[in-house]
Amino acid sequence: MxxxxxxxxxxxxxxxxxxxxxxxxxxxxxxxxxxxxxxxxxxxxxxxxxxxxxxxxxxxxxxxxxxxxxxxxxxxxxxxxxxxxxxxxxxxxxxxxxxxxxxxxxxxxxxxxxxxxxxxxxxxxxxxxxxxxxxxxxxxxxxxxxxxxxxxxxxxxxxxxxxxxxxxxxxxxxxxxxxxxxxxxxxxxxxxxxxxxxxxxxxxxxxxxIPPLKMAGPLDVEVDLYGPYMVDLAVLVPGVTRVGGGRTVAFRAADFADAYRVVQLLVQLAKIKPE
Structure with missing residues (x-):
């Protein structure tokens, strides 16, 4: 095993x-x-x-x-x-x-x-x-x-x-x-x-x-980000949109694996500081 x-x-x-x-x-x-x-x-x-x-x-x-x-x-x-x-x-x-x-x-x-x-x-x-x-x-x-x-x-x-x-x-x-x-x-x-x-x-x-934790797609995902400039970068990702004011973005994922990958990408984008 x-x-x-x-x-x-x-x-x-x-x-x-x-x-x-x-x-x-x-x-x-x-x-x-x-x-x-x-x-x-x-x-x-x-x-x-x-x-x-x-x-x-x-x-x-x-x-x-x-x-x-x-x-x-x-x-x-x-x-x-x-x-x-x-x-x-x-x-x-x-x-x-x-x-x-x-x-x-x-x-x-x-x-x-x-x-x-x-x-x-x-x-x-x-x-x-x-x-x-x-x-x-x-x-x-x-x-x-x-x-x-x-x-x-x-x-x-x-x-x-x-x-x-x-x-x-x-x-x-x-x-x-x-x-x-x-x-x-x-x-x-x-x-x-x-x-x-x-x-x-x-x-x-x-x-x-002990069963696996399953979350079937499609999935609607929302992510709250700390800074508005992070949202400005996040919406450059295809399918990611700004919602609910200045700190929240949303997207729809076909399955959980897609949702997980996009969240990982948003985390990396959030580390970029404005010049």
Whole structure:
């Protein structure tokens, strides 16, 4: 069997502040080490349940170059760098049997929730058929579009709640209890890793009972952007129109995969600053 583990950083135990997730800040190296250790715990749990499993680990935070390659479990195939197909889910294909989200965070506007956002600070909200989705929902539905269930999520308690609303039968591990955007009560890193290892093995054992998250097309999509100049760039994309004032754009996607790709493109366009 093949398992894809998508590893973000904001939902790792012990991480509560942007200085721990930003390569230009002083505490980033500690954040990288904590992130890599939690990824290793999940790899070990998958191998406990299925010793012959093929495990792919997608670095899914920021630059996609955060996991420490030399410290990552040697049994894993490490997906690193960007741009790349499917972004946070690089490595997902029709041969994948299960996906796991490690270190994930709640969507923009959720709260209290540690370091909540949706792909970029430029994105205020993403709505598909009127339903607000963050990275958890968007990535789970993208996996579901390929017919693959997301069987495990770890992060703060807000992230776990958000995921359970989408996939109630999946396994979650709350490695910290949120107190706010940059504060939480966290498990000791070793305790978090032990729980993750057990949960990963449990999720693999239960994978047949956890359904993929399906969102059938066509889909009407709305994206709220932080700045009006971002909207000016977004409407240059064919099919994307301005709606509801100065910060919202909309488009219709034939299926979820198309919606996911356009949202990814809008995130990149939003990073362009006016000259």
């Amino acid at each position: 093949k398992v894809l583990i998508s590893v973000d950083m904001e939902g790792i135990s012990g991480i509560v502040h942007p200085t721990e997730t930003n390569p230009d800040r002083y505490d980033y190296e500690r954040g990288r080490a904590l992130m890599t250790a939690e990824a290793n715990a999940v790899i070990a749990g998958v191998s406990d349940a299925e010793p012959d499993a093929v495990v792919w680990v997608a670095d899914a935070h920021g630059t996609f170059r955060n996991l420490l390659p030399e410290d990552l479990d040697r049994r894993a195939h490490h997906v690193r760098g960007k741009p790349r197909p499917l972004g946070m889910l690089a490595g997902l294909d029709e041969h994948t049997d299960a996906v796991m989200f490690v270190g994930y965070h709640a969507r923009a506007g959720a709260g209290p929730a540690v370091l909540a956002h949706t792909m970029s600070d430029a994105i205020l909200d993403v709505r598909l058929a009127g339903r607000s989705l963050g990275e958890i929902g968007l990535n789970a539905a993208m996996a579901g579009d390929v017919g693959v269930p997301v069987v495990l999520l770890s992060g703060d308690d807000a992230a776990c709640t958000e995921f359970h609303e989408l996939v109630p039968s999946a396994v979650t591990v709350a490695v910290k209890q949120t107190l706010g955007q940059a504060a939480a009560v966290a498990l000791h890193p070793q305790e978090a890793r032990e729980r993750l290892r057990r949960a990963a093995a449990d999720a693999i054992a239960r994978r047949a009972s």
